[in-house]
Amino acid sequence: MRKQILSFTLVLFSLLSFAQSTYEKVMKEKIGKIETCKTTEDFQVLANDFQRIADKEKGKWQPNYYAAFSYIQKGRILMRENKVQGLDEVADQAQKYLDDAQNVDKNAETQLLQKMIYSLKMMVNPMERYMTYGTKATEQFNSAEKLDPNNPRIALIKAEDVYFTPEQYGGSKEKGIELFKQALEKFNSYKTKTDLDPNWGKSEAEYFINQAPK
Amino acid sequence: MKIKFHKITFTLFFFSFILNFAQVKISGKVTFKNKGIAEVNVTLKDTYDGATTDAEGNFSFETSEKGAQKLTFSHIKYYEIEKEINIDDKDQTVNVDVKEQINEIDAVVVSAGSIEASDKKRATALLTPIDIYTTAGADGQISSALNYLPGVQKVGETEGLFVRGGTGTESKIFMDGSLINNYFSSSVPGIAGRDRFNTSLFKGNVFSSGGYSALYGQALSGALMLESVDLPDQSSYDFGVSPIFLSGGFQKLGDNKNYSYGATAGYSNLNLMQKIFNFNTDFIDAPQGFNGDMNFRLKTKSGGFIKYYGMFDTNTMGVKTESLEPNYDFALVKLKGKNTYHNLSFKQKFGKYLLNAGTSYSFNQSDLKFSTETNNVEDVESKVSNDGNYINFKAVVDRKINKISALRGGFELNYANEKLNFGEINKNYRDLISSAFMETDLGFSNHLSAKIGVRAENSSYLNKTNIAPRFALAYRLAKDWTTSFAYGLFFQNPESKYINSSAKLDFQQSQHFIFQVQRSTEGRSLRFEAFYKKYDELIKTQNIVPNADQNQQVQTAFNNNGNGFAKGLELFWRDKKTFENIDYWISYSFLDSKRDFLNYPFNLKPNFASEHTISAVAKRFIPKWKTGINLSYTYAKGRPYYDIITQNDINIIRNEGKLKDYNALNLSFNYLPNLGKKDAKAFTIFVLSVSNVLGNKNIYGYNFSQNGNRSSAVVPPVNTFVFVGMFISFGVDKTQDAINNNL
Numbered sequence: 001m002r003k004q005i006l007s008f009t010l011v012l013f014s015l016l017s018f019a020q021s022t023y024e025k026v027m028k029e030k031i032g033k034i035e036t037c038k039t040t041e042d043f044q045v046l047a048n049d050f051q052r053i054a055d056k057e058k059g060k061w062q063p064n065y066y067a068a069f070s071y072i073q074k075g076r077i078l079m080r081e082n083k084v085q086g087l088d089e090v091a092d093q094a095q096k097y098l099d100d101a102q103n104v105d106k107n108a109e110t111q112l113l114q115k116m117i118y119s120l121k122m123m124v125n126p127m128e129r130y131m132t133y134g135t136k137a138t139e140q141f142n143s144a145e146k147l148d149p150n151n152p153r154i155a156l157i158k159a160e161d162v163y164f165t166p167e168q169y170g171g172s173k174e175k176g177i178e179l180f181k182q183a184l185e186k187f188n189s190y191k192t193k194t195d196l197d198p199n200w201g202k203s204e205a206e207y208f209i210n211q212a213p214k
Numbered sequence: 215m216k217i218k219f220h221k222i223t224f225t226l227f228f229f230s231f232i233l234n235f236a237q238v239k240i241s242g243k244v245t246f247k248n249k250g251i252a253e254v255n256v257t258l259k260d261t262y263d264g265a266t267t268d269a270e271g272n273f274s275f276e277t278s279e280k281g282a283q284k285l286t287f288s289h290i291k292y293y294e295i296e297k298e299i300n301i302d303d304k305d306q307t308v309n310v311d312v313k314e315q316i317n318e319i320d321a322v323v324v325s326a327g328s329i330e331a332s333d334k335k336r337a338t339a340l341l342t343p344i345d346i347y348t349t350a351g352a353d354g355q356i357s358s359a360l361n362y363l364p365g366v367q368k369v370g371e372t373e374g375l376f377v378r379g380g381t382g383t384e385s386k387i388f389m390d391g392s393l394i395n396n397y398f399s400s401s402v403p404g405i406a407g408r409d410r411f412n413t414s415l416f417k418g419n420v421f422s423s424g425g426y427s428a429l430y431g432q433a434l435s436g437a438l439m440l441e442s443v444d445l446p447d448q449s450s451y452d453f454g455v456s457p458i459f460l461s462g463g464f465q466k467l468g469d470n471k472n473y474s475y476g477a478t479a480g481y482s483n484l485n486l487m488q489k490i491f492n493f494n495t496d497f498i499d500a501p502q503g504f505n506g507d508m509n510f511r512l513k514t515k516s517g518g519f520i521k522y523y524g525m526f527d528t529n530t531m532g533v534k535t536e537s538l539e540p541n542y543d544f545a546l547v548k549l550k551g552k553n554t555y556h557n558l559s560f561k562q563k564f565g566k567y568l569l570n571a572g573t574s575y576s577f578n579q580s581d582l583k584f585s586t587e588t589n590n591v592e593d594v595e596s597k598v599s600n601d602g603n604y605i606n607f608k609a610v611v612d613r614k615i616n617k618i619s620a621l622r623g624g625f626e627l628n629y630a631n632e633k634l635n636f637g638e639i640n641k642n643y644r645d646l647i648s649s650a651f652m653e654t655d656l657g658f659s660n661h662l663s664a665k666i667g668v669r670a671e672n673s674s675y676l677n678k679t680n681i682a683p684r685f686a687l688a689y690r691l692a693k694d695w696t697t698s699f700a701y702g703l704f705f706q707n708p709e710s711k712y713i714n715s716s717a718k719l720d721f722q723q724s725q726h727f728i729f730q731v732q733r734s735t736e737g738r739s740l741r742f743e744a745f746y747k748k749y750d751e752l753i754k755t756q757n758i759v760p761n762a763d764q765n766q767q768v769q770t771a772f773n774n775n776g777n778g779f780a781k782g783l784e785l786f787w788r789d790k791k792t793f794e795n796i797d798y799w800i801s802y803s804f805l806d807s808k809r810d811f812l813n814y815p816f817n818l819k820p821n822f823a824s825e826h827t828i829s830a831v832a833k834r835f836i837p838k839w840k841t842g843i844n845l846s847y848t849y850a851k852g853r854p855y856y857d858i859i860t861q862n863d864i865n866i867i868r869n870e871g872k873l874k875d876y877n878a879l880n881l882s883f884n885y886l887p888n889l890g891k892k893d894a895k896a897f898t899i900f901v902l903s904v905s906n907v908l909g910n911k912n913i914y915g916y917n918f919s920q921n922g923n924r925s926s927a928v929v930p931p932v933n934t935f936v937f938v939g940m941f942i943s944f945g946v947d948k949t950q951d952a953i954n955n956n957l
Contacts, residue, residue, distance in 0.1 A: 026262045041253065045266040048255035052264045055257070085736045093290065127344050135447045166837050 023057060027196050031066065034073075034200050043074035047093075054100065061110070062196045064101035068094045068113050069200070075120045084124050091120040108148030109198045112157060115140035152186035156201045159183050163208065177212045180205045238301055241274035242308040243267075244287055251289065251312060259284040259296070277301065291315055316617050316657055323663065323688060325698055325732060341421070346413050348833050350844040351880030351905050355409040356419065357398070360438070361848070362829045364743070364784035364801040365423035368850045368876055369822050371914035371928050373398035373407035377423045378747060379780025379807030379823045380435025380724075383709055387438045388430065389416075390521070390559045392572040393628060395604040399503070400551030400580035402533050404917075404928045405495065410527060410553065412478075412507075416440040424726040424745055425700030428651040428667030428684045429610060432628070434706045434724040434749070442521060442559075445474050445511050449945055452478070456939030457486045477508040487935075495931040499532030499548060518562035526554040537586060538919035538926060544587040552579040568612040570624075578602045602632040618657030625650045632710055636768075643710045645675035653684070661690040673707055673721070680705045680721050694735045700728040708753045712812075714770035722774065724749045737791030743784045752776030752811035757860040769813055778809025778817070798832035813858045815865040821915065824850040824876070842884040850876040857918040857925075868922040877910045897943045906934045 030049050037043050047070035054063035071094035078087055094117050102110050118137035122129045145154050159179030165171020187202040244254045250271020257264035258277055265275040280301050285308055287295040292312040299308060341359055346352055352359035357375055360366050367376035374382020387397040389411070398407035420439045430437045446465045454461040463478025485500035507525035514520065532548040539545075559572035581599040585592050610624035626649040634641040653667030667684040686700040705721040713719070725748045733740040754776045755769035788799035807823045810816055829848040836843065857869035882903035888896065906912075915928040 022262070041269075044253045048253075048257075048264070048266045051255060052257045053262050056260055056262065083736065089290065128342055131447050169837070 023053070024196065026053060027062065027066075031196070031199070034066075034069075035203060037070075037073065040074045040077050043070045043077070046070040047074065047097075051097070054097065059104060061101040061104040061107075062198075064097045064104070065110060065113065065198065068097035068101060068117075069198070071097065072113060072116050072120065076116075079120065079123050087120055087124045091117050091124075094120075108144045108151050108154065111140055111144035111147065112151070112154050115144060116157065150186055150190060152183050152190045152205070153198060153201045155179065155183035155186050156205050159205070159208070173212070177209060180208045184209065236303060237276040237278050238303060239274060239276050239305040240285070240299075240301070240308060241272070241305070242310070244271045244273065244310055244312060246292065246312050246314060251292065254287050254289045254292070254312070257286045257288070259286055287312060291317070314660060316660055325688065325696070325730065342418060343413050343416065348842055348844050348882075348884065349831055350846040350882040350903060351848070351878065352846070353408075353903075353905075354413055356411070356413050356416070356438070356440070357409050360421055362799070362801065362831050362846060363421065363423075364741075364786045364803045365436075365782075366803075367805070367822060367824055368827060368829075368848055369406075369853075369914070370876075370912065370930055371404050371406060372822075373401065375436055375438065376822050377436035378745060378782060379778075379805055379809075379820060380747075381820075381822060384433060384435035384706065384724075385438065386430070386433035386436075387440065389440050389523075389557055389574070390442050390572050391429070391439070391570060391608050391610065392557055392559070392574045393432070393606050393608075394555065394574070395576045395602070395606075395630070396553055396555070396578040399527070399529055399553070400549060400578070402531065402547045402549050402582065404914075405531075405533070405931060410505075410525070410555070411440075415442055415523070417443045424747065425684070425686060425702050425728045427665070428653045428669040428682070429622070429624070431626070431649055431651075431669050431671055431682065431704070432647065432706050434704050434722060435747075442523060442557075444519075445471065445513070446476075451944040452942070454480070454939060454941045456937065458482055458484055458937070459939075472513040473511065475508070475510040477506065479506040480504070491932055491935065493932045494929045496534045497531060497931075498534045498546065499530055501529065501531040503527055503529035514562075516562070518560060520558070520560050522556070522558045524554070524556040526552075528552050534587070536926070538917065538924045539586075542586040542588050546583075546585045546587055546592065548583040548585075550579075550581040550583075553577065566613055568614075569609070570612070571607075571609040573607045574605070576602075576604045578604075596637050597635070599635045600632065601635075602630065604631075605629045616657065618655065618663065620655045621652075622654075623650075623652040630710070634711075639714075641714065643675070643713060645673055645707065645710075647674075647707065648672045663688050671705060671721075675713075676707060676719060676721065678720055680723070691731075695731070695733050697729075697731045699730070700726065702726050708771050708774075712753060712755055712769055712771040714758065714768065715772065717770075717772040719753060719771060720751055720774045722749070722752050722776075738789045739787070741784075741786040743786075745780075745782060745784075747780040749776070749778040749780075749809060749811070752778060752809065754810075755812045756863065756865060757813055757858070776809065776811035776814075778807065778811060778820075780805060780807035780823070782806060795836065796832060796834045798830065800830045801828070803827045813860065813865045814856075815858070815867060818856065819854050821853055821855050824853045826851040840886045842886075844882045844884075846880045848876065848878050852876070853915075855915050857916070857922055859922070869916075869918060869925065871916075873913050873915065876912050877908070878906045878912065879908050879910075880905045881907050899941045901937065901939045901941070903937045904934065905937075906930075909934045 030046065033046055037046055047067050050063050050067035050070060054067055057063050071090055075087055075090040075094065078084070078090060098110060098113050098117065115137050118133045118140060122133035122137060148154065159176050162171045162179055163173055163176025184202070184205045187205060192199050244251050244267050250267070252267055252269045252271065254267040255264065256267065256273045258279060261277065261279055263275055263277040263279065265273040267273045282298065282300050285297045285299050287310055289312065291314065293315050295310050295312055297308060297310060299306065341363070346356055346359040347354050349359045349362060352362070360375060361368055365378050369376045369382065372382050375385035376382050377385050387394045397410060399410050401407040418441050422437045424436065426437045430439070446467050449465060449467045451464045452462065459480055459482035461478060461480035463476060465474060465476035467474045481504050483500060483502040484497065485502070488497055488500050505525065505527035507523065509523045512520045529551045530549060532546065534544050534546050537543060537545045553576070555574065555576040557572065557574040561570050579601050581597065583594070584596050585594045606628050608624065608626040610622055612620055612622040614620050628647040630643070630645050632643045649669060649671040651667065651669040653665065655663065655665050657663045665686040669682045669684070670679065672679040682703040682705055684702040686698060688696060688698040690696050704724045704726065708719050708722060727746045728743060730741065730743045751774040753771040754773050755771045758768050758770050782803060782805040785802045786799065790797040805823055805825055807820055808817045809820050810818070827850045829846065831846045833842060833844045852873040852875045854870065854872050856867055858865055859868050880903070882901065885900040888898055911933055913927045913929055916925045917928060918925045
């Protein structure tokens with residue numbers, strides 16, 4: 001009888017761990033795709049994938065976080081291609097998932113995404129929106145940085161902002177590269193709490209450092 | 215046995231495990247109107263399994279789920295679809311047809327006659343506060359910037375928006391829905407009053423050159439709806455310095471960001487500039503003014519929003535002109551003006567209902583003193599003083615039916631009490647206009663929508679009631695192309711300045727027919743509009759004894775037998791995309807109009823209507839120099855002018871002619887030294903603007919002597935004017951506010 005109970009427990013346990021690992025397995029697989037996504041379509045597919053997981057796994061912030069992140073990346077591609085018309089819609093989608101994530105856990109990572117959403121919104125019409133979304137973006141960024149000063153992604157976004165800001169507005173490519181290097185150092189030392197926590201951005205920092213004239 | 219049992223369980227479990235993992239492929243196609251839809255999220259409900267459709271609408275995924283399942287299809291632009299499927303061990307195909315969701319972004323909206331200028335999602339947004347500040351020649355004034363849009367006539371000698379063959383008083387200006395009675399400052403004849411309201415008070419505006427909504431009335435030609443700003447983003451202190459004015463103000467934002475308050479004060483004096491520049495107008499008293507305003511904005515706990523804005527100003531000026539009469543050397547006119555305006559508005563959502571209520575009070579006083587000068591001796595001739603008290607109230611309830619359909623209704627009360635004192639004459643004019651209105655937006659699909667409204671008004675002075683239907687239709691021809699049609703009937707009381715007898719008068723009326731085709735794409739918009747406007751029941755007047763030595767004519771209305779028409783074509787093109795960092799727009803208006811109204815003896819081309827008006831605006835910001843360069847140009851074909859007198863109760867034209875064509879090229883620069891300096895505590899903007907760079911000698915009209923034998927040209931106070939100014943804002947990077955009051 002004892003053996004039976006033991007085997008039953010074993011089966012139950014294996015089932016449980018099996019269920020657990022499916023979530024983890026799927027999440028890891030999808031997170032791995034972030035690096036391979038290139039187009040807006042790629043990121044839309046990824047956003048949908050994370051949305052599916054988020055719908056099932058209520059109570060976890062990561063799936064919603066990644067859904068929001070995928071939309072943000074989609075938006076950033078649109079921005080680079082100067083297609084600002086669709087940007088508001090994409091940013092609103094990102095906001096929807098980020099709100100869900102923040103309802104579960106509000107942390108430096110989600111605050112950073114919030115900053116990125118505000119920046120996207122600002123880019124729709126920088127002249128008009130600098131006052132509103134520009135200010136909000138700065139506020140969010142400062143609050144995220146305060147919460148987790150060693151976070152490499154926060155350092156990365158700061159570096160990008162400086163890198164793309166023209167010199168007469170206080171930015172520069174050289175200063176940006178310096179900041180990318182600092183971000184890279186943080187990437188090398190920063191430990192995420194779990195495997196599913198945000199871990200993106202290192203290759204981006206490396207990319208910019210490699211772009212720099214040697 | 216026990217072991218065996220265990221083994222069996224295990225095998226069973228293992229087997230079922232394998233079974234469970236036998237993957238089945240589910241594929242299909244998602245279509246809308248037989249076209250494949252990309253980026254649809256296909257999900258096997260409550261599982262991780264699913265896919266996203268490709269460009270052709272195809273999808274395919276594998277799953278190990280079994281039995282009765284639900285498959286959902288979602289996309290932001292289409293209604294979500296849920297399909298029940300039964301998964302066995304065979305692959306299956308699921309095709310679905312989705313239905314388009316009606317939404318605000320894609321829905322076509324009625325735009326005939328109107329140009330919206332706010333930071334809404336629409337790409338066609340035009341003339342935001344920054345656009346106004348950076349339009350050369352607009353002097354940072356909203357009304358002047360509108361001169362560069364199609365349908366607005368360039369009339370330099372009188373304030374007001376002259377829209378499509380209408381007079382300046384046929385356009386009304388509203389703040390958050392409430393009528394502004396004296397939007398323009400008091401002035402002397404021949405010099406246009408200026409905007410009293412600071413451009414940066416308004417976050418956006420809708421300018422309608424016809425066919426506007428039933429929510430607005432008492433305007434035969436146009437309506438400008440200004441939306442005031444909400445809570446500021448940050449507390450700040452602002453200062454402005456220039457040779458012609460000084461201003462300072464602050465805005466304080468509450469700690470919880472649920473309220474704010476602020477005040478500004480300013481003083482202006484043209485004296486210094488008058489000494490430097492060669493003015494056409496001889497100001498014996500240089501225009502000077504003092505103004506102050508205050509505001510508070512409060513978000514209530516229950517989600518309501520209360521806004522208050524109050525202002526007052528005083529201004530004086532004196533002008534001396536060579537007298538047209540042989541007995542005198544000079545004619546003098548001196549102005550003293552006083553004005554105060556207070557607006558309180560409230561907005562709150564109650565479930566499906568949105569309430570917008572607003573009330574305003576204003577008092578306006580203008581005292582004009584006319585005199586003559588002979589051999590350096592001044593002789594006081596006459597005084598005209600006008601006192602007006604106005605109270606307005608308006609309430610609108612809006613109910614959403616679906617995302618793009620709504621029903622709204624409300625009422626409006628406009629009370630006016632004006633006293634005129636002119637020598638022996640004491641006039642007291644009182645009128646209460648009570649209006650009720652109802653309107654519905656009907657969105658049939660993203661391609662077709664309609665707006666139907668009706669407005670009823672009663673005027674206590676006229677003792678008459680009118681009913682005005684309004685109708686508009688919009689249809690999307692193609693992705694970027696829309697077309698709309700608008701029709702409306704509009705009524706307006708005769709202007710009180712013409713009511714100087716007990717003649718029985720009625721509402722004046724106009725009918726608008728507007729057809730529009732518009733193309734808007736990323737960064738570009740093209741707009742073509744054709745209109746026909748028919749005037750009826752316009753008032754007819756006669757001149758009553760003109761003041762002998764002034765070119766001031768007093769007219770009195772005696773019936774509503776006037777009529778007229780205006781028709782035309784307009785073209786507008788704005789492009790922010792073709793040239794990097796350059797934003798430009800071009801507008802052309804063709805106007806054909808004739809009226810028999812006021813003292814016109816018969817149908818005439820009105821003296822405020824130019825047949826062809828072309829204007830162009832270009833702006834370029836050079837990031838490297840932190841400098842913006844702005845250019846604008848206006849050409850207007852010469853308007854007609856008339857010298858009409860009343861002889862034996864009959865109006866006759868004594869002199870007439872055509873003005874020369876109007877031309878003006880304006881230039882302005884904005885330099886923002888602290889732009890992008892994150893650590894800078896103050897944000898500074900330097901402005902340099904030159905109006906009428908080429909020094910064209912424009913003429914706005916002619917004044918005639920009493921006998922009609924002598925005349926003098928009405929010209930702008932100065933041909934070419936240079937303005938320099940500096941604006942500093944502490945506490946916040948306030949780019950847009952600073953290029954302010956740019957005279």
